Amino acid sequence: MNKVTVLNENDLRKILTMEETIAAVEEAYKQKELNKAFVLPMIFHEFEAGVADMDIKAGVMPELERYGLKVVSWFKDNPAKNLPALFGTTLLFDSKTGAPCSLLDAEYITGMRTGAAGAIGAKYLAKKMAKTLLIIGSGQQAFFQIAAYLTVFDSISDIFIFDPLDANKANAFVTNLATPLESLLAKNPTKKVSLKNTNVSAVTDLAQTLEKSDLVATVTPATTPIIKAKWVKKGTHFSCIGADISGKEEIDPQIFKDAIIIVDDLQQAITVGETERPIKEGVIKKADISGEIGALITGKVAGRTTDDAITIFDSTGIALQDLAVSNLALKIATKENIGQTVFL
Template structure:
């Protein structure tokens, strides 16, 4: 078995590679070549915490995986991180457990790649301005994905605390030291949304971040922050104005996408208006963006087979390049 840490994953696996693999995984999912049982949550009520167990299988790749993520909010500000995760990868032809790897960075990477695939098909080719609402852990992966797909010239950052936006600005500069674009910090979410060609929503908000009426024609939105049925980053007006509302999976969206479910329950918008899954577009069965004036909206709550896909690719690269630490149980 190989143990593969975050630093090795960063060395081995680029965002560009991950986007290609995730796009392929979405096609597998659309063609029923994947299996993703409902995730199991084990609560630790004494600590207001939980551990999530997320299995998945991709038949054409011949791998299955289980991602285990513990979320301990009381670790905030302490020595140990709030979120800790690992992925166990298994060869589905032999049953051999072949790799154990860091899940935290890989989750950021594959979540970014999911938005990257959506941006490829749904954002305007000439999109230059990317606004980010929420500069937390997922934001770096989102920026990396968008920068891989479009030639961004200006990034606008909005965060509840300006200090975090300042830190994230420095992170972007360190990721792209030779990039000649500009980064500005905007204290008003409506102003950030109004200026964007591509808008990233990556918060855990339970109330909409901006007024959908400020969006200009041709905007593409990647909404990845809210992942529970009560959470909501965008308002009904955003959905009403969107010509195409696309989801990672319909099953996940109908259970966890508060951005869609809250307006539906209030009678402000109907989930029957969902255009389709990103896998249908990636497979060429439905059109992506069809003109420059469309407002397009991509909602992702995450799906386990993306972890299996990314983990299997990292493992194969580690084997071929002699990376990772080998051990026997």
């Protein structure tokens, strides 16, 4: 029999810090660029269009002696059955033996690693000393984006929350943000972060807010653009998070026309990411994409060239993020004796 560590959401909340998650995701991007980690083809299947689907993301990380996969299932009618609409599960394996190492709840890890990704894109593409952050969307991912941006940027003084469907949700998000956010940020091992110097507010006028936003993170399931090109000021950085299947779109394709574009995975970006529509509509060509985030981190490609440049990071989400953060969680859990052990 083989020992497998099972980690549920409560375990992961105890284990993971945003600071360490960011470091793990950044290292995963680097490993991919250096051909020391590999993303396998993504699988997406609809059981019933618009009602139930699943996707599988898998990868190999030889440096960590790990490979694995994440399965995410979405069943629209589950809430009526008192079940979550979304289930996510990650499996880690030992790449030397093929033995399963860990079974992890993927929802919390996905939230953490996705937040980390948005902030990493901004870290390498945004203007220095960016002060204002606009989050489009007020779901749970907005929470993780804020935690990650505040961990990366010391300069943020104002955070704006805009919900494209319901302003009341943005207000409720802001009202309930402080306590859980402070709790998460206080766990950072070296960079303790607090909201005391940051003003967080809900906004309703998107065009006006964009005029004063240095950083923009889009975290919605939109299929038509929320942000129009004519609203965007010079120097804005976008981390586009929501587009992860074909047809999703959050920002006007025309914004891509003169922007510096970085993606997490080239093939995913042009088929299921925010970059899909601009390429299909002929606004840009594949060659107009500067490169992947790993190449930017390692200095193989240039990022922002001037303070006036508009920059875009298209983060579709790759398995290596999940594997790196899952492996981090497993290491800490093993050390601190957290989780359950089963034998298969």
